[in-house]
Amino acid sequence: MPALDAFAIQALEKLAKNQRIRTLWPLESAGGAWVKDAHGARYLSFASNDYLGLSQHPMVVGAAKAALGHSAGAGASRLAGGNHPLYSVLESQLAQWKQTEAARVFGSGYLANLGVISALMGAGDVIFADKLSHACMLDGAKLSGATLHRFLHNDMASLKAQLEAHRTQGKHALIMTEAIFSMDGDAAPLTEIATLAEAYDAWLLVDVAHALTALPTLPKDRTIMVGTLSKSLGAYGGFVVGSQTVIDYLSSSARSLLFSTALPPAVLAAASAALGVWMVDAAPAKKAMQHAQNFAAAFDLPAPDAAIVPLVIGEENTALQAMEMLKAQGFYVPAIRPPTVPVGTSRLRFSLSALHEDADVERLIQAVKELFA
Ligand SMILES: Cc1ncc(COP(=O)(O)O)c(C=O)c1O
Structure with a gap:
């Protein structure tokens, strides 16, 4: 067996050959619509998923500061250390927001998908996932031990064909999107996915991480929704x-909840305040x-x-070049490459936010037009 460093060198060489090396961009400051790099250069950023700008909202920042006065960290898992009262407040708000009986907060959206999918599904079950489903949904499926089938993106004929071919092979079935x-x-x-779930007796897991507008009504007895507090809630x-019963079951079986430390109180207070703002003020979502x-x-x-618009470019290097050219104009728009997106579909991903001014978007449009002229 090679020494760890030798292994890492080889693995890095392989990643480099496939243009899969990732580096972290050192910043001096970030937050809001602008970022400043380590050399002091400022960029108008279109990379953040803080679509409503709630991470900057005075009530959200104020709530976090007030909660920070008591403690910086939680110290133990929710089950071992006791449940902070801010969890109860936030979970009631979430249930009210999504019009469900109950909610459970996890350490992150990634951990929620991992824990929920692996608690609901197991060996002998079948999962049907949209081809473009987020990595954490696919990782949850892998962890569950269920057999995973992937249908073509948003293609109902493909989903139906997969269900027809494989549904009977599993005791329980879950469609994920x-x-x-x-x-x-x-x-x-x-709505079409829910109809197929009904027809083939499958449960439905919907990840609402990037949704800003209301979803269609889905059958409550077979649907579960997973989301994040880290993007539009800032x-x-x-x-x-x-349902309360499903949440009770997950609370006793989702390992990423049971075996991970609770969130810091300031984070809970921020999410709770952000949700309070979102529920009464539709303007930021409209603006984004x-x-x-x-x-x-x-x-x-x-x-x-x-509030997400991709410009698909194709080759990874071309997308990286386009990103650098926009950076030279003072805009930061991340190039998204495989494995995040399929090979040959590297792109610039523009994330628009209520923090952007109309004039910012106009300037961006001009810069991108010049880039592709
Ligand atoms: C669809 C989707 N689900 C889940 C996640 C993970 O959420 P979090 O960043 O809170 O871990 C992301 C974030 O990248 C996402 O895009």
Whole structure:
């Protein structure tokens, strides 16, 4: 067996050969619409999923500061250390927001998917996942031991064919999709998926991490929703919502909840305050959506379903070059490459936020037009 360093060198060489090396961009400061790099250069950022700008909202920051006065960290898991009262407040809000009986908060959206999927499914079960489902949903499926089948993105004929071929091979079946796809910004046909779930006796897991607008009504007796507090709520953490009985079961069996430390109180307070703002103020979501619509329209792209607009470029290096050229103009738009997206579909992913001004989006449109002129 090679020494650890020798192993890592070899593995890095392989990653480099496949252009899969990732590096962290050193920043001096971040937060809001602007980031400053380690050399002091400022960039208008279109990389953040803080679509509503809630991470910057005075009530959200204020709530976090107030809770920080008591303690920086939680110290133990929720089950071992006791349940902080802010959890109860936040979970009631989440259940009310998503109109379900109950909610459970996890350490992150990633941990929520991992824990929920592996608690619901097991060996002898079958999972049907959209091809573009987020990595944490696929990792949850792997961890569960169920057999995973992937259907073509948003293609109901493909899902039906997969169900027809494989549903009877599993005791339980679960169809998984994102409500809004993180790298494409398009919506899943949830009503049609729910009809197929009903027809083939499958449960439905919908990840609502990037959804800004209301979803269609889905059958409560077979649907579970997973989401994150880390994107449009501007805080950190993840959640699952569903019936009280299902949440009770997950609370005793989702290992990423049982065996992971509770969130710091300041994070819970921030998420709770952010949700309070979102539930009474529709303006930030409208503004982010309007920016996305204006941006998409400028490039004759279909009207977006969320505040995410991708410009698919193709080759990884070309996407990286485009990112650098925009950086030279003062805009930070991340190049998204495999394995995050399929090979040959590397892209610039524009994430629009209520923190952007109309003039910011106009300037961005001009810069991107010049880039592709
Ligand atoms: C669809 C989807 N689900 C889950 C996650 C993970 O959420 P978190 O960042 O809170 O771990 C992400 C974030 O990348 C996501 O895009």
